[in-house]
Amino acid sequence: MVLYALKRLLSAIPTLLIIIAVAFFMMRLAPGGPFTSERNVPPAIEANLNAKYNLDDPLPIQFFKYLGNVLQGDFGPSFVNRDFSVTELVLQGLPVSITVGLSALMLAISVGSILGVLAALRQNKATDYTVMTIAMAGITIPNFVTAPVMTLIFAVWNDWLPTSGWIGWSGIEEQGLDAFFRSLILPVITLALPQIAIISRLMRGSMIEVLRSNFIRTARAKGLSPIKIVTRHALRAASLPLISYLGPATAALLSGSLVIEKIFTLPGIGQYFVTGALNRDYTLVMGVVIIYATLIVVLNLLADLVLAALDPKVRLT
Amino acid sequence: MNRISRHADQHPNVQSMQAAQAVKGRSLWDDARARLFANKAAVASMIILFVIVMAAIVWPAISPVKYNDINYSAYSVPPSSEYWMGTDTNGRDILVRTMMGARVSLAVGLIATMVSLVIGVLWGATAGFFGGTIDNVMMRIVDILYSLPFIFFVIILTVIFGTSLWIMFIAIGAIEWLTMARIVRGQTLSLKEKEFVEAARAIGVTPMTIVRRHIVPNLIGPVVIYVTLTIPYAILAESFLSFLGLGVQEPLTSWGVLIADGANGVEAAPWALLFPAGVMALTLFCFNFIGDGLRDALDPKDR
Numbered sequence: 001m002v003l004y005a006l007k008r009l010l011s012a013i014p015t016l017l018i019i020i021a022v023a024f025f026m027m028r029l030a031p032g033g034p035f036t037s038e039r040n041v042p043p044a045i046e047a048n049l050n051a052k053y054n055l056d057d058p059l060p061i062q063f064f065k066y067l068g069n070v071l072q073g074d075f076g077p078s079f080v081n082r083d084f085s086v087t088e089l090v091l092q093g094l095p096v097s098i099t100v101g102l103s104a105l106m107l108a109i110s111v112g113s114i115l116g117v118l119a120a121l122r123q124n125k126a127t128d129y130t131v132m133t134i135a136m137a138g139i140t141i142p143n144f145v146t147a148p149v150m151t152l153i154f155a156v157w158n159d160w161l162p163t164s165g166w167i168g169w170s171g172i173e174e175q176g177l178d179a180f181f182r183s184l185i186l187p188v189i190t191l192a193l194p195q196i197a198i199i200s201r202l203m204r205g206s207m208i209e210v211l212r213s214n215f216i217r218t219a220r221a222k223g224l225s226p227i228k229i230v231t232r233h234a235l236r237a238a239s240l241p242l243i244s245y246l247g248p249a250t251a252a253l254l255s256g257s258l259v260i261e262k263i264f265t266l267p268g269i270g271q272y273f274v275t276g277a278l279n280r281d282y283t284l285v286m287g288v289v290i291i292y293a294t295l296i297v298v299l300n301l302l303a304d305l306v307l308a309a310l311d312p313k314v315r316l317t
Numbered sequence: 318m319n320r321i322s323r324h325a326d327q328h329p330n331v332q333s334m335q336a337a338q339a340v341k342g343r344s345l346w347d348d349a350r351a352r353l354f355a356n357k358a359a360v361a362s363m364i365i366l367f368v369i370v371m372a373a374i375v376w377p378a379i380s381p382v383k384y385n386d387i388n389y390s391a392y393s394v395p396p397s398s399e400y401w402m403g404t405d406t407n408g409r410d411i412l413v414r415t416m417m418g419a420r421v422s423l424a425v426g427l428i429a430t431m432v433s434l435v436i437g438v439l440w441g442a443t444a445g446f447f448g449g450t451i452d453n454v455m456m457r458i459v460d461i462l463y464s465l466p467f468i469f470f471v472i473i474l475t476v477i478f479g480t481s482l483w484i485m486f487i488a489i490g491a492i493e494w495l496t497m498a499r500i501v502r503g504q505t506l507s508l509k510e511k512e513f514v515e516a517a518r519a520i521g522v523t524p525m526t527i528v529r530r531h532i533v534p535n536l537i538g539p540v541v542i543y544v545t546l547t548i549p550y551a552i553l554a555e556s557f558l559s560f561l562g563l564g565v566q567e568p569l570t571s572w573g574v575l576i577a578d579g580a581n582g583v584e585a586a587p588w589a590l591l592f593p594a595g596v597m598a599l600t601l602f603c604f605n606f607i608g609d610g611l612r613d614a615l616d617p618k619d620r
Contacts, residue, residue: 015461026473140601142553144560144573145594148580152591156584255468258561263580274561277476285476289469 004308012301019293020070023286024063075287080279086287089272096166097268100260101253103188108195108249113242115196116203117230120238123208131200138197144259147190151263154186161186164264187264191256195249202245207238243307247300254292349538352614359610362603369600373419382410384417385568393586405589406582414570415593421571422597425485426552430544432490433551437497438533438540444498445505446528456502459495468492468554475563485564489554493547500543504536538615545608549601556597572597 050056057065069076075086119131155163167180210216211234219229254270261270269288276284353359377384388408396403402411444455471488478484508514509532517527552572558564559573567574572593579590 018461022470023473026470026477136602136605140549140605141598142557144557144576144580145598148576148583148590149594151580152583152587156587255557259557262561273472274563277472277561277563280476282476285473289473292469 005305008301008304012297015297020290023289024066027282027286028059076283078281078284080281086284090269093267093269093272096266097257100187101257104191104253107188108192108199112196112199113203115200117207119204120207135197135200138193143190143194143256146193147260147263150186150190166266187260191260202241206241210234210238240311243303246303247296250299251296349614353610356610358606362606366603373416376416377413380413382413384414396588402592403588405578406585411589411592414575415596418570418572418575418593421565422552422555425555426548428486429489429551430547432486433493433497433547434544437494438501441498441501442505442528442532445502446509459498463495472563480563480566485555489551493551497543500539501536504539505532508532508535542608542611542615545604545611549604
């Protein structure tokens with residue numbers, strides 16, 4: 001197990017390095033410097049700017065300087081928001097994105113697995129078809145459609161929920177816990193919807209397979225109640241594919257958060273990333289990509305380790 | 318041979334019977350087509366998709382108003398006999414804009430899918446056919462790329478090169494080829510052990526010719542299925558970028574741009590959101606149903 005963990009860890013590091021290198025060289029080899037979109041800067045000032053941002057060094061030196069800084073958590077100054085460093089901007093956005101993202105992930109896992117198990121237990125019956133049809137819709141319709149449509153229904157036509165805005169942890173005292181949760185409902189649900197759909201499909205498939213296996217037949221034969229069979233025996237085995245989906249789910253939630261944070265004007269990392277991309281804020285975009293990639297690689301790694309701990313077969317291959 | 322002809326001599330009917338059987342005999346493709354057309358969801362999807370595609374081609378050309386015409390006396394008009402899908406908050410006709418958006422979104426979807434098809438088939442077939450170290454290295458690259466949040470790299474590309482349709486074709490195609498490469502590799506691995514490939518190798522056919530003449534034609538089934546399922550993803554990727562403002566730019570339009578516009582003006586003109594979103598969702602559903610239908614029709618395991 002330790003050996004396997006080490007092996008996986010060692011393969012995760014080059015992946016991360018490749019990501020950082022690709023992001024870095026893509027940015028630096030871009031036609032036109034980062035300052036070309038600005039007003040005509042006098043040559044002297046441009047030289048100063050270049051010196052400040054290390055743009056005068058040869059590329060490999062720039063890369064290693066950047067890498068060293070990134071390892072210390074310093075993503076450099078933002079190119080557009082001159083008063084802020086990228087790290088500061090990211091730290092501002094992080095609590096928002098984590099709150100929304102984690103809630104959506106938990107919602108997706110819980111609701112998705114319940115729906116999937118229900119569909120598997122009632123295979124080829126009305127429940128199954130209903131769940132699978134909804135799942136198909138959830139997978140096909142992207143959240144930049146569901147989010148505005150749900151805002152239209154629940155916030156514009158009916159005044160049940162706020163259309164947008166962020167109360168945040170610091171706003172709880174001022175505006176109350178109630179307002180805090182209400183402001184979260186629409187973003188979290190719309191972010192979770194596609195994942196609920198995918199997880200319920202995944203869960204249904206693996207549950208059907210597990211229910212056919214021998215140890216379930218044994219459990220049934222010794223007279224366990226159907227509920228106990230599912231909760232005590234089948235669920236554990238059936239959730240294994242769910243764990244390996246954790247990495248892709250994170251990636252999907254991150255790209256979904258770009259849309260959700262834009263629609264509901266949440267001041268998360270996704271917002272900074274998109275405005276950074278629109279303003280060609282090179283360092284900011286790069287910093288966020290590296291953070292996203294790290295998050296995904298780490299979660300993939302964690303999922304693999306958990307899977308290996310639960311399922312000895314994985315370790316041996 | 319001799320025996321057969323003697324046999325045929327004795328029974329004059331045999332030859333004509335054989336001919337009749339040859340006519341009746343069903344090829345894999347006839348079989349698949351029959352099953353595809355028996356699938357109601359797939360047939361309905363094909364019809365709907367055909368209507369949408371035709372409307373996208375024809376309507377922007379024959380419509381009395383153009384997609385960027387502004388009617389200053391018709392802001393946010395609900396659907397009516399004059400504007401079937403209403404107008405947006407800028408007084409532009411939603412119907413013709415949706416169809417124009419369909420042109421762009423479908424074109425991006427198709428071309429990006431073709432890009433992914435070329436890369437994926439070449440990559441997968443080469444890896445699968447040569448095997449060994451080449452296969453290991455090539456598929457390891459695919460594994461690493463798989464774990465990357467590729468849409469973010471597309472965003473980096475748009476930051477670097479600015480937003481243009483060409484970047485979208487290439488960038489989206491470049492992110493969608495990974496699964497294609499995996500599918501093709503798996504198929505190639507099993508195909509190359511088949512007897513007809515061994516026979517070709519035995520008579521001295523070069524590896525590249527074997528790939529071209531024997532492997533690739535046999536890959537068509539799974540590739541066709543996966544292409545149909547990739548198109549909606551490519552359309553989604555385009556709309557995602559355009560929605561964020563990083564894709565197709567005004568005055569040109571696409572479904573993503575229209576949905577972003579509609580979402581912005583949703584309180585004044587909900588139809589400007591609902592119609593483009595509805596047409597896009599319908600199109601995506603159609604592609605998925607056709608893909609599922611093709612899978613059922615072409616998958617030999619089901620027979």
